[in-house]
Amino acid sequence: MPTSSISPTDGQTLQKGSPVLGNSLLTGVSLPAMVLHQKVLEHNIAWMQRFADHHHARLAPHGKTTMMPALFRRQMEAGAWGITLATATQCAAAFEHGVRRLIMANQLVGQANMALVCDMIEGGLDYYCTVDHTDNVRTLNDFFEGRGQRLQVLIELGVPGGRCGVRNAEELAALVEAIRQAPALKLAGIEGYEGMIGGDSALEDVRAYGARLVDTVRHLHGSGVLATPAPIVTASGSKWFDLIAEAFDQAELREHYTPVLRPGCYVAHDHRLYREAMEAVSERRPELEGALEPALEVFAQVQSLPEPGLAIVSMGKRDISCDPDLPMALRLYRDGQYRCDVTDWQVVHIMDQHTFLRVPEDADIGIEDIIAFGASHPCLTFDKWRQGLWVDENLSVTAVEPTFF
Structure with a gap:
C-alpha cells in the first residue's frame, strides 16, 4: 500500500495507525514533511519544566506555537500547571483534547x-x-x-x-x-x-x-x-x-x-531567532545546565538543478517559515543515508512551493537528494501543517500528530 502524502495542501490527513508509522523518513515518506525530533522535544519539555520549578513558578506553555494536543499532553504530564492560548477557538480545541x-x-x-x-x-x-x-x-x-x-x-x-x-x-x-x-x-x-x-x-x-x-x-x-x-x-x-x-x-x-x-516556542525551539535568544540567556545565566535545542525541521527534496550553483528544492512558503529569516539548509541525505552538513549553502529566495538554494558550483548534489532545513520562529511553520511527523534518532517515524489551527 503506498504511503499517504502529508503535504499541507493536498487535502489528505494521516491518522495514527497509518502505514507511515515505522517508515524511514528518508525512504518511506512523501516529502516535504514537517519533522519533530522526539528526543529533542522531550529534552526541551523537561528543561523548561525544571527551570520553572527551580524558580518556584508554575508553567503554562503557550500552545499557539504548535496547536498540537500531543505536545500539550506531554507538557502537562511533565508538570505544567496549565496551557496558554490566544483565541477562544484555540481554547476549544485544547479543551476537546483534555486540557x-x-x-x-x-x-x-x-x-x-x-x-x-x-x-x-x-x-x-x-x-x-x-x-x-x-x-x-x-x-x-x-x-x-x-x-x-x-x-x-x-x-x-x-x-x-x-x-x-x-x-x-x-x-x-x-x-x-x-x-x-x-x-x-x-x-x-x-x-x-x-x-x-x-x-x-x-x-x-x-x-x-x-x-x-x-x-x-x-x-x-x-x-x-x-x-x-x-x-x-x-x-x-x-x-x-x-x-x-x-x-x-x-x-x-x-x-x-x-x-x-x-x-511557547521553547518546545520546538528554532535555528536562529530563539537559538540566539537562548545563547543570550546562557550568557546571563552561566549556572544553567544545558540549553534548549531545535527540534523542528522540514525535510524536502531537490527537484531541479537548472544552472551551476543553483538548486531548486520542493519546499516553499506553504511549508516553512520565511519570517523573520529565510530557511536554513542543515544536512543532505542520499539513498537513505546522511551524507554531509550543508550549513554553508544559502537560501536566497522562496516562493509558494519552490526554494532557491545557492550551492558551490562543484557541489555534490543530485536530483531527489533530501535536505533538512531549519527555520526561525517555529509558530509560522507549525501553522502550515495539518500534522507533524515525530521521528527517533534513526529518522524512523514514531508518531503522526495532528495540529488544530
Whole structure:
C-alpha cells in the first residue's frame, strides 16, 4: 500500500495507525514533511519544566506555537500547571483534547466567542482571559451575568508602543473600579507580555516591567480587590523568560501568589531567532545546565538543478517559515543515508512551493537528494501543517500528530 502524502495542501490527513508509522523518513515518506525530533522535544519539555520549578513558578506553555494536543499532553504530564492560548477557538480545541486549565492571554471579545467560552466553563474548564478596557468589562459582565456564570479575568498591563494592556495608573484604576462593579467578573490577577520590549535598554526595561507586574499585583492584593486567595501574576515569552522568572522568584510570591511563566516556542525551539535568544540567556545565566535545542525541521527534496550553483528544492512558503529569516539548509541525505552538513549553502529566495538554494558550483548534489532545513520562529511553520511527523534518532517515524489551527 503506498504511503499517504502529508503535504499541507493536498487535502489528505494521516491518522495514527497509518502505514507511515515505522517508515524511514528518508525512504518511506512523501516529502516535504514537517519533522519533530522526539528526543529533542522531550529534552526541551523537561528543561523548561525544571527551570520553572527551580524558580518556584508554575508553567503554562503557550500552545499557539504548535496547536498540537500531543505536545500539550506531554507538557502537562511533565508538570505544567496549565496551557496558554490566544483565541477562544484555540481554547476549544485544547479543551476537546483534555486540557482543563487555560489562560487565554488575550481579550475575550465577540458574542460567539463568549458563548464558546461559556460552554467550556460549564463543562468544567478553569479559564482565565485578560481585560484592558472598561467597555470590554461591561460587555463581558452583561453576557456572563445573563448566563449565570462568573468569569475569571486578569488585568493586562501593557507597555508604550506595545500591543494590548493598560498604559498608566489612571487607566488601571478605572479598570479595577469597573471590575468591582461587575458581579459576573472575578479579578484573579495581573497579566503581561514583555516580548514587545526592545532597543538598546531592553534588559533594563524588561526587568523594570517584571517589577511593575509584581508591584501591581501586590498593590491590588493589599487593596482587597482581588477575588482569589492566591492571585495570578503571569508573563514571559520565549526570549526573556529568565528575566521574568527572576522578577517572580520572591518568597512572598511563592507563599501568597501564583506566579506563572508562559513561554511557547521553547518546545520546538528554532535555528536562529530563539537559538540566539537562548545563547543570550546562557550568557546571563552561566549556572544553567544545558540549553534548549531545535527540534523542528522540514525535510524536502531537490527537484531541479537548472544552472551551476543553483538548486531548486520542493519546499516553499506553504511549508516553512520565511519570517523573520529565510530557511536554513542543515544536512543532505542520499539513498537513505546522511551524507554531509550543508550549513554553508544559502537560501536566497522562496516562493509558494519552490526554494532557491545557492550551492558551490562543484557541489555534490543530485536530483531527489533530501535536505533538512531549519527555520526561525517555529509558530509560522507549525501553522502550515495539518500534522507533524515525530521521528527517533534513526529518522524512523514514531508518531503522526495532528495540529488544530
